[in-house]
Amino acid sequence: MGATEDAAARRVMAGQKPKGIAGRGTAPSLLDLVGDTPLVELSRLSPKRSVRLYAKLEGQNPSGSIKDRVAKAMIEAAEAAGDLEPGRELLEPTSGNTGISLALVAKLKGYPLTCVMPENATEERKRLLRLYGARIVESPGDQGSNGAVRAALELAEREPRYFMPFQYGNDANPRAHYAGTGAEIAEALDRVDVLVAGLGTGGTLMGAGERLRETYPDLVVAAAEPLPGDAVMGLRSLEDGYVPPILDVSRLDRKVLVSNEESVAGVRALLDAEGIFAGVSSGAVLHVARRLAAELDDGVVVSVLADGGWKYLSAGFWEAEDVERSMERTIWW
Amino acid sequence: MTTVRIPPTLRPETGGAREVPAQGETVGELLDDLMSRFPSLTGKLEYANVYVDGEDVRTLDGHETQVRNGATVILLPAMAGG
16 A cells, blocks of 8 residues: 555544545644645746646645655654664764654654754754754765765664664665655646656655656656765765665666756746745756756656755845855755 | 866866866767876776766766767766755
8 A cells, every 4th residue: 555545544544534635634643744745737837838847846745845755654664664663763864854854753753863964954954953853963064965874874883773764775765756756646647758856865766757657658757966066076086976775777767967057047937937936956857847848749747846945045046146156065955 | 079077086187177178979988088198087987977968878878978079078976865
């Protein structure tokens, strides 16, 4: 049973009305409201009339990002497998969103949480994590997310009291997108030609891509990835590069680098044209979605917008001039 | 002639240059040209993700990917997010 059906079944057992498109009814817990996000057409942003462009608004998950799906799935899978029991502490490397989602799940389920985060992650993400009750261990900013992964793996090895869900290697991550994100899109649309999502762990692209390919065998799965600034690429060597174990690049059809300028143009276009207040990776996803839409004669392009703009307000993406230059030293994804 | 953008970790091998020109009709030829002029790059490029005009060559034709005159080629370490 997928996560969506599971939540629906629990609602019925609790005597509640199944959640309809308008979201009426009640939920026993915030965790039951993860997923079932809206899919909205971006008619003003499609480069041609014959191509329909849609956006899955993952910022409408309870903690504000797509990572609620992953956090809930990883913790519930570990509990079901007997790997996680009350009294254990959670540890996770994250650039922000996964940490915030895990902090919500951990709070409601009673687990203490420590997040390893690059020191140059945005201040809003650190503040939110602390507000939810998580402890933060900072990793060197010049090593980016890869440095956080390395530091968390070392800490987990040294201190066995930690249980590390480890989004980069946990199969529950793509499974959550297979059963949730992908299934919801397949249910909503009769045709999908292109799926575009941001590349971080690869969970969305692998899981939702696999589910949508079952229904639409000719689907193009496209990754939008950030072009990192020099200041966050200071790895000791290229061998230190990190490829998440759950990511199989051979299952991607396109993998497109997006510059800070293009991402910022994307978040501005989402707000200006469609009234969608989205995070910076969504700007990159929109950029790739429009580029691939322009290559089609006709069809349907679905973009997955991972979070809302709230956690990026201090960056001034929407109004500051020359904001791209100040983006170079920060970890955004 | 193609411009290749060099990541910070490889700049000691290119005398500190952020970008270097290289010749070749395919990605493979281009990387061979780079290694012939900067021999200490040999053995280090295999870990790089190679992008031609912003697309990862692994989703194109790999080292056989054609490189048009004036294209931008970017070498990057593999980086995660989340």
